[in-house]
Every structure is written in structure tokens, then in C-alpha cells.
Amino acid sequence: MNRFAALLDRLGYEPRRNAKLRLLMDYFRHTPDPDRGYALAAMTGALMFKEAKPGLIRGLVEERTDPVLFRMSYHYVGDLAETAALIWPAPGHESVAPAGAEPAIGHNNPPPHVPTISEVVETLATTSKSDLPARVAGWMDALDETGRWALIKLITRELRVGVSARLAKTAVAQLGGFEPDEVELIWHGLEPPYEDLFAWVEGRGEKPESGNPAPFRPPMLSHPLEEEDFEKLDASEFMAEWKWDGIRLQAVSGRASDGRPVRRIYSRTGEDVSRAFPDLVDALDFEGAIDGELLIVREGRVQSFNVLQQRLNRKAVTPKLVAEFPAHLRVYDILTEGDEDLRDLPFRERRQRLEALVARLGDPRIDLSPMVPFSSWEDLAAARSDPASVGAGPDADAIEGCMVKRAGSPYLPGRPKGHWYKWKRDPYLVDAVMMYGQRGHGKRSSFYSDYTFGVWRDGPGGEELVPVGKAYHGFTDEELVKLDRYVRNHTVNRFGPVREVEYGRDRGLVLEVAFEGLQRSTRHKSGVAMRFPRINRIRWDKPAAEADRLETLEKILERGEKEIHPLKGREAERREG
Amino acid sequence: MALRSTDILTQTPQGLYCPLGDFHIDPVRPVERALVTHGHSDHARSGHRSVMATRETLLIMAVRYGAEFAGSTQEAPLGESLRVGDVTVRFTPAGHVLGSAQISIEAGGTRVVVSGDYKRAEDPTCLPYEVVPCDVFITEATFGLPVFRHPDTRGEVRKLLASVALFPERAHIVGAYALGKAQRVMALLREEGYDRPIYLHGAMERLTEFYKSEGISLGETPKVVAAERPKLAGAVVICPPSSIQDLWSRRFPDPVTCFASGWMRVRARARQKGVELPLVISDHSDWDDLCRTIRETGAGEVWVTHGQEDALVHWCTTHGIRARPLHMLGYGDEGEAEEASSPKEDAGETA
Numbered sequence: 001m002n003r004f005a006a007l008l009d010r011l012g013y014e015p016r017r018n019a020k021l022r023l024l025m026d027y028f029r030h031t032p033d034p035d036r037g038y039a040l041a042a043m044t045g046a047l048m049f050k051e052a053k054p055g056l057i058r059g060l061v062e063e064r065t066d067p068v069l070f071r072m073s074y075h076y077v078g079d080l081a082e083t084a085a086l087i088w089p090a091p092g093h094e095s096v097a098p099a100g101a102e103p104a105i106g107h108n109n110p111p112p113h114v115p116t117i118s119e120v121v122e123t124l125a126t127t128s129k130s131d132l133p134a135r136v137a138g139w140m141d142a143l144d145e146t147g148r149w150a151l152i153k154l155i156t157r158e159l160r161v162g163v164s165a166r167l168a169k170t171a172v173a174q175l176g177g178f179e180p181d182e183v184e185l186i187w188h189g190l191e192p193p194y195e196d197l198f199a200w201v202e203g204r205g206e207k208p209e210s211g212n213p214a215p216f217r218p219p220m221l222s223h224p225l226e227e228e229d230f231e232k233l234d235a236s237e238f239m240a241e242w243k244w245d246g247i248r249l250q251a252v253s254g255r256a257s258d259g260r261p262v263r264r265i266y267s268r269t270g271e272d273v274s275r276a277f278p279d280l281v282d283a284l285d286f287e288g289a290i291d292g293e294l295l296i297v298r299e300g301r302v303q304s305f306n307v308l309q310q311r312l313n314r315k316a317v318t319p320k321l322v323a324e325f326p327a328h329l330r331v332y333d334i335l336t337e338g339d340e341d342l343r344d345l346p347f348r349e350r351r352q353r354l355e356a357l358v359a360r361l362g363d364p365r366i367d368l369s370p371m372v373p374f375s376s377w378e379d380l381a382a383a384r385s386d387p388a389s390v391g392a393g394p395d396a397d398a399i400e401g402c403m404v405k406r407a408g409s410p411y412l413p414g415r416p417k418g419h420w421y422k423w424k425r426d427p428y429l430v431d432a433v434m435m436y437g438q439r440g441h442g443k444r445s446s447f448y449s450d451y452t453f454g455v456w457r458d459g460p461g462g463e464e465l466v467p468v469g470k471a472y473h474g475f476t477d478e479e480l481v482k483l484d485r486y487v488r489n490h491t492v493n494r495f496g497p498v499r500e501v502e503y504g505r506d507r508g509l510v511l512e513v514a515f516e517g518l519q520r521s522t523r524h525k526s527g528v529a530m531r532f533p534r535i536n537r538i539r540w541d542k543p544a545a546e547a548d549r550l551e552t553l554e555k556i557l558e559r560g561e562k563e564i565h566p567l568k569g570r571e572a573e574r575r576e577g
Numbered sequence: 578m579a580l581r582s583t584d585i586l587t588q589t590p591q592g593l594y595c596p597l598g599d600f601h602i603d604p605v606r607p608v609e610r611a612l613v614t615h616g617h618s619d620h621a622r623s624g625h626r627s628v629m630a631t632r633e634t635l636l637i638m639a640v641r642y643g644a645e646f647a648g649s650t651q652e653a654p655l656g657e658s659l660r661v662g663d664v665t666v667r668f669t670p671a672g673h674v675l676g677s678a679q680i681s682i683e684a685g686g687t688r689v690v691v692s693g694d695y696k697r698a699e700d701p702t703c704l705p706y707e708v709v710p711c712d713v714f715i716t717e718a719t720f721g722l723p724v725f726r727h728p729d730t731r732g733e734v735r736k737l738l739a740s741v742a743l744f745p746e747r748a749h750i751v752g753a754y755a756l757g758k759a760q761r762v763m764a765l766l767r768e769e770g771y772d773r774p775i776y777l778h779g780a781m782e783r784l785t786e787f788y789k790s791e792g793i794s795l796g797e798t799p800k801v802v803a804a805e806r807p808k809l810a811g812a813v814v815i816c817p818p819s820s821i822q823d824l825w826s827r828r829f830p831d832p833v834t835c836f837a838s839g840w841m842r843v844r845a846r847a848r849q850k851g852v853e854l855p856l857v858i859s860d861h862s863d864w865d866d867l868c869r870t871i872r873e874t875g876a877g878e879v880w881v882t883h884g885q886e887d888a889l890v891h892w893c894t895t896h897g898i899r900a901r902p903l904h905m906l907g908y909g910d911e912g913e914a915e916e917a918s919s920p921k922e923d924a925g926e927t928a
Contacts, residue, residue, distance in 0.1 A: 013853045
């Protein structure tokens with residue numbers, strides 16, 4: 001466990017991809033089976049513990065610590081898992097228990113020993129709920145601060161050390177000089193602790209069989225199109241499609257060795273999400289792998305992302321849900337067809353293969369993302385600002401810009417430069433007044449980095465500010481320092497980690513907030529909620545009285561969105577693409 | 578009748594003041610008579626009429642400020658009782674840096690100990706801390722939260738050496754305070770058998786020479802020459818914390834940014850500084866040692882000067898010891914909790 005902890009510790013601080021790879025390879029090379037395999041499983045998200053939950057740790061820590069000291073420590077550290085790891089009073093440590101407390105359970109156990117990662121994983125998977133606390137407490141006693149921190153990360157299954165599953169697999173592949181895709185293709189047939197995989201890359205065993213006739217292939221991602229790119233890029237070498245406001249999916253269909261069809265739907269990170277979309281799985285009546293966007297289509301009209309979220313947020317997929325929120329795949333690329341890998345073909349040719357396949361399928365649940373015709377960047381700019389004018393019709397509301405793809409590009413995993421670009425619709429902008437600052441977490445712990453802002457409306461006592469959202473990014477590190485200082489110097493009230501700042505007609509800081517959309521919300525006092533708000537500019541110069549009014553937001557609402565549901569999760573994950 | 582502790586020691590804008598002896602301890606502004614616990618610049622300032630300190634601390638002040646740093650100086654031999662006004666003072670090792678001392682003040686049967694900055698952990702470059710039983714114990718609380726438990730320094734140095742072995746083509750730039758921490762890191766590297774030259778930033782040079790002249794062996798420690806920087810692949814280079822993110826350090830081959838400080842225990846702190854290899858090596862007491870020391874002095878009353886006072890005062894109170902925070906300004910990480918954007922550990926060279 002100590003080696004694994006040291007690895008996570010070092011990875012968490014290492015910004016460079018190549019250095020991370022070196023650290024991973026060094027670990028895999030010098031750590032025996034099955035420890036390294038369980039470490040790989042932890043980093044690829046392949047572990048699942050039924051009974052071990054984050055609350056378990058919290059409970060153990062609370063039994064052992066004075067609540068005042070714990071609260072002070074948490075406020076200082078800014079991260080619950082790390083606070084727990086650091087404050088844990090192991091034998092020999094100064095007690096931090098509340099005065100007069102009974103000795104905590106778990107302390108009558110045999111003397112603690114430092115467990116291996118294999119022992120931890122196997123025990124977590126098999127120990128009953130009632131026996132777990134004592135086992136975990138024993139490990140916490142035996143491990144040092146870094147070890148405890150790693151143990152908590154393992155239990156909560158959130159490593160957050162900047163290592164993607166892809167990077168971990170790349171490190172394994174490079175042990176044997178293989179391409180990461182070779183590991184990716186057999187991955188779904190493998191199980192922790194992956195002894196056969198390590199044997200293969202080290203030249204001691206046969207290549208493991210791909211147990212998966214419908215494997216995930218890493219998707220091709222795009223770069224944002226910047227102003228200066230237009231000068232360098234020749235419009236005639238590119239093709240364009242709409243950028244849909246949905247979820248990127250990869251639909252794969254193959255045949256098992258017994259001839260049975262195997263159909264799978266993957267998220268862009270390779271997570272198998274087939275079970276959430278039985279209606280779509282039904283429609284995969286082909287052999288190959290296609291790339292597209294999950295949308296909800298009702299009566300031939302693509303619904304907004306808000307509607308899609310209502311399907312995503314449900315745990316149980318009932319026939320009623322499927323009927324109410326019919327899943328639809330709008331496809332834009334094809335990776336394989338039958339046994340043929342099409343990824344080396346230019347985009348132009350893949351598109352023809354895709355068009356032929358969709359035509360053959362003839363299923364309304366799977367259709368083509370149409371091409372947007374253009375001959376110059378000016379043409380495309382016009383189409384992007386008014387999709388309805390170039391045939392997007394009633395779907396225009398679900399379009400968030402254009403995808404611009406080089407006609408000659410192969411399908412390359414990852415985010416290669418110079419091939420695909422996203423050109424998003426301009427965000428909405430509003431000038432709002434800062435009302436509260438809240439201390440951030442993680443990298444920003446002890447900075448006031450989350451800001452609640454409001455706009456003007458008529459109140460019972462005259463003009464008043466009503467909060468309309470909260471943003472915690474969009475500014476640079478230098479601006480963060482200034483904003484943090486502003487909050488500290490203009491505090492009028494303190495509520496735990498939150499500070500209320502001065503604001504009024506003649507005082508206050510104006511923030512130009514950019515956001516992607518609005519919806520009505522019963523959870524917010526103002527009745528509206530912003531999607532993906534961020535600080536676009538700090539208007540040190542602008543008087544608070546000149547900030548925008550709620551009516552400005554109401555107008556944006558009337559223009560498009562009609563749903564009445566609050567925002568929920570998923571947003572950040574989706575946005576990364 | 579025993580004197581009240583406040584007759585022996587009070588708080589003034591200049592710092593702690595002893596009315597019966599008419600002197601200040603570690604004053605932050607020029608005074609008539611100063612007793613100085615150790616050579617860090619937030620405790621040892623120039624411009625006092627007279628200064629009493631250990632021989633090493635006086636020499637360190639002369640290295641930093643020039644021979645004329647005070648009107649007159651008086652050496653306080655460790656362990657010797659000296660009469661100052663109506664009190665008796667005694668300097669005892671504090672284990673913080675070379676020459677660091679606690680100062681005990683006795684009058685009328687009451688003893689107050691001003692510990693200055695101190696640590697209990699082993700340090701090859703200075704004398705170990707000695708417990709002085711007392712009625713009132715004045716302590717710092719730089720790391721006065723139970724999340725601060727400093728690990729064994731050997732493990733931290735091994736972490737550095739493992740990284741040097743894994744990345745032999747990169748230079749390892751270690752930020753360390755110029756007085757005490759830098760030399761301690763060098764000595765620890767030598768203890769682990771590292772025998773290659775340890776390169777120094779110019780700001781480290783004079784104090785390191787001083788340590789060597791005091792008989793502390795630190796091996797070969799050449800100063801980095803600007804033109805040589807690109808050639809120092811695989812080298813360990815020690816510089817002031819403010820230089821680890823400077824242009825200065827960017828001229829080395831693919832530098833690995835390291836920082837030796839107790840603050841490195843908290844990940845967010847290390848990340849905010851852009852540190853890639855944090856080394857938890859501190860010259861202050863951690864939580865366990867602060868509590869242990871308070872208990873061992875047998876003091877019935879504790880005053881907490883600077884740092885995370887509130888948690889330590891809370892601990893004392895729940896353990897039946899009277900305690901109060903002094904909220905003293907001008908020392909160590911002044912206002913650190915408030916001033917997240919400019920943690921003072923840079924300036925204060927205290928952690």
C-alpha cells in the first residue's frame with residue numbers, strides 16, 4: 001500500500017504527461033503481481049466495493065476527534081479526505097479526542113500491520129458491513145498520512161491525481177513497446193489483477209484474447225476554433241456539421257464467437273452505458289462502430305439539453321421513461337464496418353460509408369448529422385449565427401455551434417492538432433453585481449473563489465439585487481488574487497465559509513458573466529438558473545447601478561427555452577468535450 | 578508571595594517586554610535592550626541599542642546585517658544564569674536552528690519561559706531542545722493544528738533521492754529557507770550517503786559558510802554559476818523559496834520544483850506554490866510535539882504567540898491548562914489565515 005500511496009502522491013503533483021508515464025511505468029515495473037494489477041484497476045475505475053463508502057471513513061474519524069479541532073482543521077485544509085488522513089490519531093499520536101471520550105472501537109484489535117494494496121482490495125470486496133469499520137480503522141492506524149490518504153481515495157474510488165484510464169493503459173502498453181490501442185482493444189475482456197496482461201507486455205505470455213466483440217475505441221476530439229485560426233486554415237479543405245447539444249456516444253455492434261450479436265453503447269470516456277439506453281441498443285442492427293450524439297427527439301424535433309438530462313438523471317429505465325424521452329443517435333462518423341477498420345480513411349470517404357450505412361439501416365432512431373454547406377468562413381459564420389437559415393429548421397435550438405473537420409483527416413484517437421475544430425455559438429453576456437464570496441476547495445482552498453452575483457429588479461422597498469447565479473471560473477490566477485482580496489476587504493457579513501460583500505446602487509463590484517443558456521427554476525429566488533456561468537470580465541470600472549436587470553434575463557428565456565426543471569449534475573463531464 | 582506572571586512579562590507594540598528587567602524579547606522595532614532567541618529575520622532585527630543572544634545568534638546577525646547591527650552585544654552562554662535588572666535570565670537550546678535558544682525569566686519564585694521557535698525533531702545542525710519546567714510557557718503555534726504531523730525527515734530526503742534517480746536528466750531545485758532549513762537539508766542528504774556536490778543559490782552562500790565554520794560538515798557546496806545552469810542535469814540545487822518559480826530556476830534542465838517546508842503537508846498549499854515534489858521538513862514543532870512540550874514543562878498557564886493559536890488554546894483549555902492567544906503580529910506567517918494570496922512563509926523564513 002505504501003508504494004501505491006507514494007505513486008499517487010507523486011502523480012498528484014506532477015503536471016507533465018511524460019513524467020506521469022515514467023512514474024507509472026516505474027511503478028508497474030518494480031511492483032509484483034497482483035499489487036500492480038489492483039493499482040491499475042484503481043486507476044482505470046475497475047474496482048467496485050459494495051459496502052465500503054465514504055461515510056464509513058467520516059464516521060470513524062468523527063468518533064476519534066474533537067469536533068472543534070476537526071472543524072478548524074477542515075477549514076484550513078479544504079478537503080475532507082485529506083483532513084481525515086492527516087488528523088487520524090494513530091497509536092503514538094497526540095490524542096485529538098474530545099475530553100472524556102471513551103476509547104474508540106477498533107483499538108482492542110491485534111497490533112496493526114501495513115496492508116498490501118491487494119489485501120485492501122480483496123478485504124474491501126469481501127468483508128461484511130459490520131466488520132469493515134474495525135478493519136479499516138486497523139489499516140488507518142498502521143499507515144502514515146500519505147498511506148491513509150491513498151486508502152481513502154481507494155475506498156471513495158476517486159483518485160483525482162490527474163491520471164486517466166487511458167494514461168494508465170498507455171503506461172502498461174509501453175512496458176512492452178506496444179501502442180495503447182492494442183491494450184484498449186483487449187481491455188474489456190480483462191479482469192483485475194490483470195496478470196495475463198502484464199505477462200503479455202513483459203513477453204512472458206500470449207496476448208490475451210479480446211473477450212469483447214464490440215470494444216470501445218478512443219474517440220477523436222476537437223480543439224476550439226480561435227480567431228487567428230481563420231487566417232491559417234483554407235476553407236476549401238474543410239467540411240462542417242452542426243455541433244449538437246447532447247452527449248457524445250460510440251455505438252458498437254459485433255458478433256460473439258457463438259454468432260450471437262453483441263451491442264454496446266459507450267460514453268466518450270469508454271464507460272459502458274448500454275443499460276441506460278435499451279431502446280437505442282435495439283436499433284444497432286449493423287456490424288461496426290459509429291460515433292454520434294445522443295439526443296432526445298419528440299415528434300421529429302430535437303429537444304434541448306434540459307430534456308435530455310431528465311432521462312440521464314433516472315436510475316431505473318422504465319418503459320414509460322423510454323416512451324416519454326425517446327433516445328436518438330445523430331451520427332457523424334464511422335470507425336469500423338464489419339471486420340474493416342475505417343479509421344485510416346479520410347473523413348470525406350468515411351462520411352460516404354456512414355451515409356450508406358445509415359441509409360441501409362432505415363431506422364428513425366439513428367440518423368445523419370447533416371453537413372452544413374459553405375464556401376468561405378464568412379458563409380459558415382452566417383450559418384452558425386442563424387442555423388435555421390440554412391436548413392436546421394425546428395432543431396435550431398439544440399445546436400450550439402459548428403464542428404469544422406478537415407476533409408482529408410483520418411480518425412485519430414485523442415485530441416490531435418489541426419484536424420477537428422469546434423466553433424461554438426457566442427455565449428450570452430450579462431453584467432451582474434457580486435453579492436457573496438465563498439472559499440474554494442482543492443487547489444483554491446482558503447481563497448474566496450466562488451462568487452454569487454445578482455441583477456437588479458423592482459423590490460417592495462425599491463430597486464434590489466436578486467441572486468441569479470454563482471461562478472467559480474473564467475478568471476486567471478492573478479485575477480483570483482484580486483477578487484479574493486476584494487472579498488476580504490469588502491466583507492459585511494460572515495456565514496461560515498461564505499462572506500457577504502458590500503453591494504448597493506452606489507457600491508459593489510460588477511462582473512460580466514458569460515453563460516450558455518437559461519432555464520426557469522423554482523430553486524432560485526430569481527426564478528431563473530444559468531447554464532455554465534463563468535466570469536468573462538471583471539468590470540472594476542462599472543458602477544453597480546448600471547448592472548443589468550432581471551428583465552434582460554427574462555427576454556433571453558422567452559426567446560428559447562421552455563422547460564421548468566432545475567439543473568442537475570453531469571454538466572461538467574459533458575462540457576469537457 | 579509569588580509575582581504575577583504579568584509583572585514578569587507583558588505585551589507591548591514592540592513585542593514581549595519584561596518590566597522588572599527592562600528588556601524586550603525578539604522586538605519587531607528598535608529598542609534599548611533586546612534579548613533575541615534566534616537569528617531568523619523576524620525575530621532578530623538590527624538597530625537595537627544592546628542585544629543579548631547566544632554566540633551563534635550574534636554571529637548570524639553580524640553575517641546578515643554587518644558587524645554594526647547593534648550598539649553593543651552581550652553573549653549569553655547556554656545554561657548560565659545571568660542577572661538583568663531585577664530578574665534572572667537563562668538561555669537554553671530550542672532545537673530550531675543553529676544558536677536558537679529559549680529564554681527563561683525568573684523573579685520572586687515564578688518562572689516564565691519564552692520558547693521562541695522550537696522543534697523536538699532531530700537536527701544534525703543544532704543542539705536539541707531541552708525541556709525547562711516553568712509556571713508560564715510562551716509558545717508559538719505555526720503548525721498548531723492536528724493535521725500537522727511532520728514525518729521522519731529521512732523518508733522525505735529519500736523521496737528526493739528516488740526522484741533524482743528516476744529523472745537523472747532533470748535538475749532538482751529545492752526551495753529552503755536560507756538560515757537553518759537549507760543547511761539541515763544538506764546535512765540530511767549527506768546522512769543518506771549523497772556525496773555529489775550540492776549546488777547553492779548565491780543567497781545561501783554566506784550562511785552556509787558560517788555553518789561550516791562552526792564545524793558542521795556539509796560536504797562540497799559550490800555556488801551555481803549562471804552560465805553553468807543548463808549543464809546541471811541530475812543535480813540537486815538549493816535556493817530560497819522565492820526562487821523556485823523564478824526565471825532563475827527555469828534555466829536549469831527541465832527543473833523539478835521541490836520545497837522543504839512543514840506547509841507541504843497540505844496538498845493545496847504545495848499546489849498553490851506550483852511545487853512538484855513537496856518535502857515535509859520543518860524546523861517547527863508539529864501538533865504532537867507542541868502538546869507534548871506544553872505538558873512536559875508542567876506549566877499551569879500557556880500564552881500562544883503566533884500561528885494557529887485558536888486550536889492550541891482550545892486543546893490547552895480542554896486539558897485543564899489556562900491559555901490565551903497573544904495574536905502577536907510581525908512573526909512568522911502573520912495573518913496567514915486571512916491573507917491566502919500572499920502566505921508569509923516566503924518572507925518570514927520561519928517554516
